[in-house]
Amino acid sequence: MRGTIAVLGLGEAGSALARDLTAAGAVVRGYDPAAPAPAGIVATGSEAEAARGADVVLSVNSASAAHDALSAGLSGIGPDTLWADLNTASPGAKRRLASTAASHGTAFADIAIMAPVPGRGLRVPMLATGPAAAAVAETLNALGAAVEVMPGEAGLAAERKLLRSVFFKGMSAAVVEALHAARAAGCEDWLRQLITDELTAANESTVERLVTGSHTHAVRRTAEMAAAAEMLTELGVPSNVASAARDQLAKLAKQPK
Template sequence: MIIPPKLTFLGFGEAGTALASGLIDAGIDDIVAYDILQNNFDNVIELEAKARDVKVHLASNYKNAVIGREIIISTVTCTEAVTVARAVSPHLRAGQIYLDVNSVSPETKAEIGSLVMRSGAFFIEASIMSPIYPKRQAAPMILSGPNAPDIIKRMAPYGMILEDMGPEFGKASATKMFRSIIFKGLEALLQECVVAADHYGVAEKVLDSITHSYPEIGWDKLASYFMERTVTHGTRRAQEMEEVAKTLRALKIEPFMAEGAAKRIAWLADQKIKEALDGKTPKNYREILNALRLQ
């Protein structure tokens, strides 16, 4: 009989909630989470309700979140990944596994790994390689680090799709960073295209023209998908592109595209489109453009 691991999630936003709910459905019944937003009264009620729905216990602090846990999974924002690792590292113990799935540069992952491993805990870097929903814990991940085979063996029975990229740190995070140049770069390109075209009332015509040239891609649906992602998660996605730029600079490659994409994505995120839509998620790019026109 396989005894399920005791898990902790550091950060309980979109990724943490999705992974935790999927793992609970797959048979892991002992999951703890801690999110720094619990210290904010405006957020704690929402987090407590989410935890009840998912059947996750909320710890009161970092120490209580990790003590006695087998696997700790960091699903915070890229700007907080190092801070959280530094805060939790004094409470880690030898033999624990710390899995960092945040979208950060290889250099940032190395800093996190150094903080974790000085405690005697094992560090594994991971990159999620698809949208977290609807697959949840089955969203494919790639892993780097000498202990990657251990967590693959431990978590495979619970539906996690984990690929070992080898013992060398940096490969998993680099793959995610360079992939983001394409995906988030396209997100920024489509946004800039349709926002500008809408000033002349030709956004639909432009996308229709592109579709005639590349009919295998549904450009209007793609524009709607990416712009909704920007509206909903744009601040985080822009920060992730800044991590891409950091990766490129470390290679002495000027991050022209990465920096531009980060600025473009951040711009739309700052427009507070959801507030203009009374908190509703926009159904398509046209709703976003209409909201921008009213500003």
């Protein structure tokens, strides 16, 4: 079993993963220019130093730093070291990382973290794709992780995560905006209960009803959301989601039936 793991990025997620890996018996080498290594983690002075001697490198910093971390870390790794990028980035960005790794003879895995890490740590659900996906999953799962492997190139795991994000984060934005407006209108408790009831009652038919209804009633709903956006303006609440919904429905209304 691969027993030495490098963790690049020791923020909230990286530190939690590093601590759990250490507790599971792995030797963990960590590096973060802005954060000290937690107790039990071998502190290093650079990406290359952290990666030196590691069986698997986990890049858990940020999408904006992922390519620099890879470029800096590649000089320290051996021919059998696996590189796993756990950052939230676009599929295209993951493919570019995989290409850079491949040009140096390094096997790459795109790993998408599918739920919040706090409270779960290494047990957080993860999805892996790319050339090194199976090998990285085997290593991490043996240490207590929950990595599912999906066949295909790097970028597919990121694609699944971000498609999920469009739904969850989009819904979250709508709920936040609606409650903000309801608070301004003096009926937040009523709307909060309505939202709770709707989400609790959702079932398999809910998605089809939402999609079909948006297309079938696009003209009427465009006017409805225009009125809703106007109402939010009257309440002094920014209508970011309501206006976006209005514009999307207007486009649907123009599509041929």
